[in-house]
Amino acid sequence: MVQANQQNAVAVFGAQALDDPQHVRSVIRQGHWTAHTSGLARNRVQGNVVILPEVLAGDFLRFCQRNPKPCPVLAVSEPGQTTLPSLGMGIDIRSDLPMYRVWRHGELAQEVADVSDLWRPDLVTFVLGCSFSFEAALQEAGIGLRHINEGKNVAMYRTSIQTETAGPFGGAMVVSMRPMLAADVIRAVQVTSRFPDVHGAPVHIGNPSLIGIANLAAPDYGDAVELLPDEIPVFWACGVTPQSAILNAQPAFCITHAPGCMLITDLFNHQLASF
The missing domain is CATH 3.40.1640.10 (PSTPO5379-like)
Known part of the structure; x- marks a missing residue:
């Protein structure tokens, strides 16, 4: 913070x-x-x-x-x-x-x-x-998290990735995004893969338009953080997804x-x- x-x-x-x-x-x-x-x-x-x-x-x-x-x-x-x-x-x-x-x-x-x-x-x-539960592990691995350093909520986006429906529940997956250096991305995948009960490994790395995100500066939830020229956006599945499902149900x-x-x-x- x-x-x-x-x-x-x-x-x-x-x-x-x-x-x-x-x-x-x-x-x-x-x-x-x-x-x-x-x-x-x-x-x-x-x-x-x-x-x-x-x-x-x-x-x-x-x-x-x-x-x-x-x-x-x-x-x-x-x-x-x-x-x-x-x-x-x-x-x-x-x-x-x-x-x-x-x-x-x-x-x-x-x-x-x-x-x-x-x-x-x-x-x-x-x-x-x-x-949030795997963020401490990322920090312990030496991977900086800009939203924490800036005292912000993590940036979250609705995507074009569709969830599998059950009864009335379904709709788009929501993801959280953390920018990081290319050298840190592989380590971040390794670290977060150890925590499947808190979303596990990323669902997407790189070009946000490939998962339906038009503008990283305008998150659907949370706070925007700057993506520096030498950084890559990394996206994890997010627990705000049920709110998307509720809109459908x-x-x-x-x-x-x-x-x-x-x-x-x-x-x-x-x-x-x-x-």
Whole structure:
């Protein structure tokens, strides 16, 4: 994070507690942090969130199983359950994300920092792997990440890559992009291949127009970052893809994370490494 953004995070969470996931969730739950979570609790697994009525949960689970790159499932709750004990102590899925999106009939109705007043006994929570979780491994490998250095959310784009449908769910894959030197690209593929539960290896490297992206300077979600002349854009499948599927399914009601505003779990990133 840039100096100002890092100072802001330290001021809110405290320098020593910035990497404590339970403390970070507590501060978020109190409404003191409503920004993206990139760079927070950086050794811990972060997750995308989709909350659907039970009647649609089976179809959505099949959608995730058929599209494991953008939708790797980390946890699924029982209907009405607000805790996720396999992911962290004391998680309350109604309030532990910095910002939620509420969808009605496939349209974005509102963004809120707490969904307790919208909770229903038939709601099922899905937590999906997030690329923020492999970023620490990339940094440890000496690969710089400009969006973190600049205190920005990662840039995300809708593509021409189509997902495999399940019931009413389908549509375009969303990808996240990180620019890097050509010399770093092979290493980035090697590093992220170890983490299939958080999107794994890139789905595309190089020319964005080949996957339907017209302008890197205008992401559909997140913040644009500069692509320098000696850099190559590298694209990973993204957990915002379900929001594209929701536009197609048009459920009467559902809740997702706002792009970049993830659930921070107690799991360490290295626990998801496959080798």
